[in-house]
Amino acid sequence: MAYCIMKNTLLILAFLLTLSCSFKENKSEKAELLSDLLQSATWVDLTYSFDENSVYWPTNVPYTHDTVFYGINDQGYFYSSFKFSAEEHGGTHFDAPIHFGENQNTIEKVPLKQLKGPGVVVNVSEKAMNNPDYLFTVDDFMVWEEKHGLIPEGAIILVYSGHGKYYYDKEKYLGTNLTGPEAVPELHFPGLSPEAALWLCEERNINAIGLDTPSIDYGQSTDFMAHRILCAHGKTIYENVANLDQLPEEGTFIIALPMKIKGGSGSPLRIVAVI
Numbered sequence: 208m209a210y211c212i213m214k215n216t217l218l219i220l221a222f223l224l225t226l227s228c229s230f231k232e233n234k235s236e237k238a239e240l241l242s243d244l245l246q247s248a249t250w251v252d253l254t255y256s257f258d259e260n261s262v263y264w265p266t267n268v269p270y271t272h273d274t275v276f277y278g279i280n281d282q283g284y285f286y287s288s289f290k291f292s293a294e295e296h297g298g299t300h301f302d303a304p305i306h307f308g309e310n311q312n313t314i315e316k317v318p319l320k321q322l323k324g325p326g327v328v329v330n331v332s333e334k335a336m337n338n339p340d341y342l343f344t345v346d347d348f349m350v351w352e353e354k355h356g357l358i359p360e361g362a363i364i365l366v367y368s369g370h371g372k373y374y375y376d377k378e379k380y381l382g383t384n385l386t387g388p389e390a391v392p393e394l395h396f397p398g399l400s401p402e403a404a405l406w407l408c409e410e411r412n413i414n415a416i417g418l419d420t421p422s423i424d425y426g427q428s429t430d431f432m433a434h435r436i437l438c439a440h441g442k443t444i445y446e447n448v449a450n451l452d453q454l455p456e457e458g459t460f461i462i463a464l465p466m467k468i469k470g471g472s473g474s475p476l477r478i479v480a481v482i
């Protein structure tokens with residue numbers, strides 16, 4: 208009897224040991240696979256450098272970057288340090304849901320899982336390059352779905368309007384060279400229609416939407432409905448996204464990490480695509 212119990216216990220122990228070994232093997236195999244995949248993937252930077260040419264809203268204070276120290280210090284070694292100041296919403300940047308959504312998440316509260324997802328690149332450049340006031344329609348997203356299937360859960364939608372190629376030419380990119388309040392009525396660039404914003408929020412489950420213009424609402428918007436709808440649904444937005452012409456329509460994974468500003472409504476964003 209005692210022998211039997213001991214034998215059974217040994218068998219159970221052996222079984223558990225085998226289980227834990229194969230679990231560990233699976234775990235390390237998975238880690239190796241992930242590491243290989245990430246190392247061999249192509250990484251595309253979707254971020255513009257921050258500099259004196261960065262695009263800010265016409266009523267914003269421009270970005271500044273000043274030298275604190277640069278050169279050989281009094282101890283004989285090289286040292287450099289700078290300081291910068293910036294409004295939250297300029298250059299390649301992130302809108303947290305609190306931007307237009309009362310009681311919605313500020314940046315530091317946006318969960319990490321919402322800062323990444325499969326990329327859905329929707330090319331509307333043919334229509335948007337002929338019309339700077341173009342509004343992306345539900346149909347534009349359905350055309351993508353006809354080719355590639357349903358927009359996946361947790362997707363990051365990136366709308367390629369083609370206007371990113373004007374980023375360093377403010378008159379073409381924003382529609383005006385003016386600054387200050389008198390520039391605002393002169394803004395012309397494409398954006399998301401309120402109908403499409405609502406459809407993306409209610410009919411699909413996306414993590415975020417980004418585009419290659421200064422704002423998710425088109426330049427002529429006065430009520431900012433696309434922002435208001437997306438933010439009210441807890442979605443995040445990326446504006447002035449670079450290099451969208453380098454992405455395939457599907458098969459990318461997007462990682463978008465904003466600066467973790469406590470209480471922030473937006474911030475500079477480093478965004479990359481892994482192909």
Ligand SMILES: [Zn+2]
Nearest residue numbers: 296302446473
């Ligand atoms: Zn913004």
